[in-house]
Amino acid sequence: MVLLAALVGEAAPARGDDLSTRRQALLLLRVLVYDRNLQARAHGAVRVAVVFRAGDRRSEEQGEEMAAAMSEVARQVVAAGLPVEVLRLPYRDAADFEARLAAAAPTCLYVCDALRPAVKEIARAARQHAALAATASREMVNAGLALGVVRSGLRWSLVVNLPVAREEGADLDAELLEIAEVIR
Amino acid sequence: MAKPDSALRAARTATFESHRSPWRAGALAVAAAVALATWPATAPAKDQDDRIDVATLDLRSLLDPEVEAVGLREERASGAAASVFVLSAEDIRRHGFRTLEEALRAVPGLFAYADGLGPMVGVRGLGLLGDRSTRLLVMVDGHPLNDSVAMGGSRLGRDLPIPMAAVRRIEVVKGPVGSVYGPTAFAGAVNVVTASASSGLELAALGEGAQGAARAGEVSALGAGDARGVEWLATVAGYRTRGLDWTFPEYARASPPDPAGGRVTGRDAGHSLQSYARLSWRDLTVSGSCGRWRAGVASAPYSSLLRDDRNALEDRACFAQAVFSRALSPEFTLELRGSYDDALHQGSFAYPPPPDGRGTISDHGRDRWFSAGARATWDAHSGTRVLVGTDGERHDTAQRASGAAPGDPLRPVGEASIDRTFWTLHSYLLLEQALGSRLVLHAGLTFYAHELFGSRLTPKLAAVWRPTRSDIVKAIYSEGFRPPTVSEALFDDGATYVANRSLRPETVRSLELAYERRLGSAATLSASVFQNTYRDLIGLASVLPPGAPSPEQAVPSDFRLTAMNLASLRLRGGEIGLRVSWRDLLQGWAGLSVQSLDRPDQPNFPALTGSFALSSRALWRPLTLSVNGSALSARAKDPVVSSLDASARVGPTFTLGALGSIEVPGARGLSLELGVENLLGARRADPVPGQFAPLSEIDGPPTTLRAGVRYRY
Numbered sequence: 001m002v003l004l005a006a007l008v009g010e011a012a013p014a015r016g017d018d019l020s021t022r023r024q025a026l027l028l029l030r031v032l033v034y035d036r037n038l039q040a041r042a043h044g045a046v047r048v049a050v051v052f053r054a055g056d057r058r059s060e061e062q063g064e065e066m067a068a069a070m071s072e073v074a075r076q077v078v079a080a081g082l083p084v085e086v087l088r089l090p091y092r093d094a095a096d097f098e099a100r101l102a103a104a105a106p107t108c109l110y111v112c113d114a115l116r117p118a119v120k121e122i123a124r125a126a127r128q129h130a131a132l133a134a135t136a137s138r139e140m141v142n143a144g145l146a147l148g149v150v151r152s153g154l155r156w157s158l159v160v161n162l163p164v165a166r167e168e169g170a171d172l173d174a175e176l177l178e179i180a181e182v183i184r
Numbered sequence: 185m186a187k188p189d190s191a192l193r194a195a196r197t198a199t200f201e202s203h204r205s206p207w208r209a210g211a212l213a214v215a216a217a218v219a220l221a222t223w224p225a226t227a228p229a230k231d232q233d234d235r236i237d238v239a240t241l242d243l244r245s246l247l248d249p250e251v252e253a254v255g256l257r258e259e260r261a262s263g264a265a266a267s268v269f270v271l272s273a274e275d276i277r278r279h280g281f282r283t284l285e286e287a288l289r290a291v292p293g294l295f296a297y298a299d300g301l302g303p304m305v306g307v308r309g310l311g312l313l314g315d316r317s318t319r320l321l322v323m324v325d326g327h328p329l330n331d332s333v334a335m336g337g338s339r340l341g342r343d344l345p346i347p348m349a350a351v352r353r354i355e356v357v358k359g360p361v362g363s364v365y366g367p368t369a370f371a372g373a374v375n376v377v378t379a380s381a382s383s384g385l386e387l388a389a390l391g392e393g394a395q396g397a398a399r400a401g402e403v404s405a406l407g408a409g410d411a412r413g414v415e416w417l418a419t420v421a422g423y424r425t426r427g428l429d430w431t432f433p434e435y436a437r438a439s440p441p442d443p444a445g446g447r448v449t450g451r452d453a454g455h456s457l458q459s460y461a462r463l464s465w466r467d468l469t470v471s472g473s474c475g476r477w478r479a480g481v482a483s484a485p486y487s488s489l490l491r492d493d494r495n496a497l498e499d500r501a502c503f504a505q506a507v508f509s510r511a512l513s514p515e516f517t518l519e520l521r522g523s524y525d526d527a528l529h530q531g532s533f534a535y536p537p538p539p540d541g542r543g544t545i546s547d548h549g550r551d552r553w554f555s556a557g558a559r560a561t562w563d564a565h566s567g568t569r570v571l572v573g574t575d576g577e578r579h580d581t582a583q584r585a586s587g588a589a590p591g592d593p594l595r596p597v598g599e600a601s602i603d604r605t606f607w608t609l610h611s612y613l614l615l616e617q618a619l620g621s622r623l624v625l626h627a628g629l630t631f632y633a634h635e636l637f638g639s640r641l642t643p644k645l646a647a648v649w650r651p652t653r654s655d656i657v658k659a660i661y662s663e664g665f666r667p668p669t670v671s672e673a674l675f676d677d678g679a680t681y682v683a684n685r686s687l688r689p690e691t692v693r694s695l696e697l698a699y700e701r702r703l704g705s706a707a708t709l710s711a712s713v714f715q716n717t718y719r720d721l722i723g724l725a726s727v728l729p730p731g732a733p734s735p736e737q738a739v740p741s742d743f744r745l746t747a748m749n750l751a752s753l754r755l756r757g758g759e760i761g762l763r764v765s766w767r768d769l770l771q772g773w774a775g776l777s778v779q780s781l782d783r784p785d786q787p788n789f790p791a792l793t794g795s796f797a798l799s800s801r802a803l804w805r806p807l808t809l810s811v812n813g814s815a816l817s818a819r820a821k822d823p824v825v826s827s828l829d830a831s832a833r834v835g836p837t838f839t840l841g842a843l844g845s846i847e848v849p850g851a852r853g854l855s856l857e858l859g860v861e862n863l864l865g866a867r868r869a870d871p872v873p874g875q876f877a878p879l880s881e882i883d884g885p886p887t888t889l890r891a892g893v894r895y896r897y
Contacts, residue, residue, distance in 0.1 A: 026238065027246050033239045078235045138410070156246070157380050174852065178896065179243060181384065181410075 021069040027149045033080045034176035042107045046079045049106035054090035059114035094121040101129050109133040119143040130169035265626040265646035271354040278799040278810045280843040280859050285340040289814050292761045292775020295793045297870040300483035300882050303341045307371040309779035311788050313873040319370040330368045331527035331551035334669035337499035342456035345475025345501045347421035349406045350460045353377040360664025360692050366610040366632045370666040390892035400425035415464040427453035430482045438878040454479025472504035485876045486680050494534035501527045519559040526552045545587045553579040567618030574611040585677030602674045606635035624648045637667035658698040666690045672747035682729045682746040693717045706766040713758045723750040754782045772798035788871050792817040806847040813840040824874035834881050837868040853896040861888040
């Protein structure tokens with residue numbers, strides 16, 4: 001309990017939303033470790049790219065908040081022995097995004113909510129570059145992203161789109177699939 | 185040391201944007217303030233060797249909010265202003281706990297006891313005989329299950345209306361929580377948090393065998409899903425037992441002696457049905473539950489006939505509630521609740537037929553109540569949190585006794601009954617103020633008013649100090665009170681009970697100092713010392729009713745039971761615990777609680793309680809092996825009945841359970857389990873109150889073999 005407390009936040013007057021984003025970041029990293037191909041896909045470091053819609057202020061803020069929370073957590077943890085690196089990746093259009101993705105070579109994408117209309121393009125790029133695409137939206141997992149870290153009220157749940165996760169190169173452990181809601 | 189980019193960016197954005205949208209600028213300013221306020225957490229990167237590997241963290245714990253019961257909001261157990269213990273669904277599954285009482289027995293500082301009418305749980309040495317959970321608040325997702333009549337079910341055994349399959353987490357608050365919940369949280373509170381609606385189906389079939397025969401079976405099903413934005417969860421469980429073979433040596437020694445040596449076979453056969461369903465749509469959650477438990481009573485209390493199938497109890501409890509919770513702004517959250525509860529208890533006991541006896545006497549108690557409440561939370565920018573709320577309840581209670589024939593020479597059965605309608609009002613204010621990054625002060629005040637038993641203010645003060653990342657110190661002052669139950673004050677069945685309308689509420693004042701230290705990334709050590717001062721504790725006493733012969737001329741059957749303010753006690757103690765989570769190698773906890781009482785002859789008071797629960801998947805990952813145990817020191821018996829027997833105490837007890845479960849390779853979702861309760865066959869006797877005379881103690885269950893199969897899709 002104390003360990004989780006230390007990672008999720010201090011006893012300082014941190015607000016609920018701040019804690020919530022950090023918890024989401026920690027959950028995402030924890031889930032990545034269930035990928036039996038993580039070592040092979042990571043190439044020495046787990047790189048998490050936070051994808052936001054360029055020019056959409058709300059999406060940029062969400063991406064910024066998530067990247068900050070992820071960086072905060074990344075300072076304190078490793079994932080299956082690998083250091084965690086965080087970068088921000090703007091989405092303008094499919095071609096630009098694919099080029100950026102190829103250059104950044106992330107292990108995992110965290111896709112912000114405003115990119116719902118571009119899910120198919122992002123999923124296709126994620127497949128090509130073996131990056132596991134995650135989101136906070138259940139609908140976006142249904143639409144083709146691999147992993148959802150979804151909050152409903154006070155509760156968190158995981159949604160795994162198993163065929164998509166496999167296409168993106170992940171081999172997820174059965175223990176995770178027991179806990180998560182699985183789309184087969 | 186550079187400040188975090190996020191804080192600087194947020195602060196900059198707040199400044200530049202403030203002229204466009206004050207509302208949004210305010211939110212951004214809050215984000216900036218928070219980021220800066222949490223600056224101590226944003227320490228420079230550690231060396232990689234010092235970092236924690238996320239692989240060591242328990243995913244299920246991460247998915248859960250850690251505790252809601254202390255401050256009526258999600259918070260970390262370590263930072264909560266109380267001594268809290270949390271059992272996860274994984275803990276329950278690993279150890280095969282099948283009832284709430286079994287799970288609570290494993291919690292350090294708690295101890296379970298029973299009197300043949302139902303299980304009860306004591307907290308830190310306080311476990312009054314015949315308590316029926318009137319001092320331990322039992323909730324489902326914050327909804328209280330305890331009724332005002334309180335003549336029957338404890339909601340800790342099979343009479344809990346929700347199936348254990350629906351439980352995601354059990355939060356246990358040790359010590360009075362009157363400043364949050366009002367009267368019933370006198371000794372502590374237990375909040376059962378239900379499972380989230382992850383799509384899927386879970387089926388389970390479980391069986392029990394003891395004394396060389398199959399004894400009980402249980403089946404349960406749970407389904408959950410999401411349709412058009414509506415999350416749903418439904419679960420149902422059925423249980424049936426043939427009962428056990430019991431021997432009550434004290435009946436054989438009674439006068440006149442029982443010719444069969446006190447042997448009773450299968451008279452506690454019973455069955456239960458539990459159900460729970462929940463629908464969630466956006467900010468609205470609607471849930472409901474119904475449970476029924478009926479069982480025979482083997483021990484023949486109230487001088488009823490031994491080995492008679494008419495000795496039986498039945499409990500029914502149903503509730504439905506709707507909760508609407510919405511964050512109206514980043515700082516302000518509003519929650520509205522409305523619910524309806526219906527709790528019914530019936531008991532029947534057999535006596536010789538008239539004119540020599542009373543025939544069959546039935547007690548009937550029912551409490552139906554509507555409740556409505558509102559709660560608002562305000563998170564101010566400066567580390568201040570204010571929570572204010574109020575709940576009102578309107579109760580309709582009925583209690584009566586009926587008999588085949590009026591056999592009581594003093595007062596005919598069924599003449600006196602209770603039909604009362606009354607209201608209660610419970611308003612509370614909880615304040616939190618962070619002073620710097622290390623210290624948080626808590627204050628709480630509750631106003632509780634009962635139409636029949638008056639009103640009371642209950643305060644609480646606490647400080648939570650985190651001197652280092654690994655250490656937490658809590659200082660807690662809390663109070664609790666408990667008005668008499670309707671049964672205690674008003675019940676008069678003309679056969680066994682006499683009303684006492686002059687009862688005063690019980691009170692408790694509690695002081696506690698707690699310390700918690702993280703030992704590396706795999707263990708947490710906790711220790712606390714506490715002092716509880718109880719006043720006017722209510723217990724049952726034997727009296728002669730009006731119209732009875734003088735004490736010199738009275739015979740034992742002339743005496744009746746009545747509730748009285750019997751005792752004021754001061755209890756001092758300490759508790760130490762260790763919780764371990766070391767990958768698959770070892771998971772679990774152990775704890776020891778030692779307490780002393782200024783009146784050590786208090787019945788059922790244990791000077792020492794201990795418990796542990798450990799599990800491992802080290803041998804083979806699909807195989808989980810677990811072991812759990814609980815220990816109790818010797819306890820005094822009720823002096824009313826122990827005077828009939830040479831022994832004034834029940835001996836120390838130690839019970840051990842073990843369970844092995846395996847996820848069948850190649851059959852995804854299928855698991856098998858095999859376990860033993862009371863592995864060592866230890867005798868575990870609990871003292872019983874005077875109405876069980878000539879019995880002064882009752883044994884716990886014998887060694888029981890358990891097997892089960894579960895399938896998750």
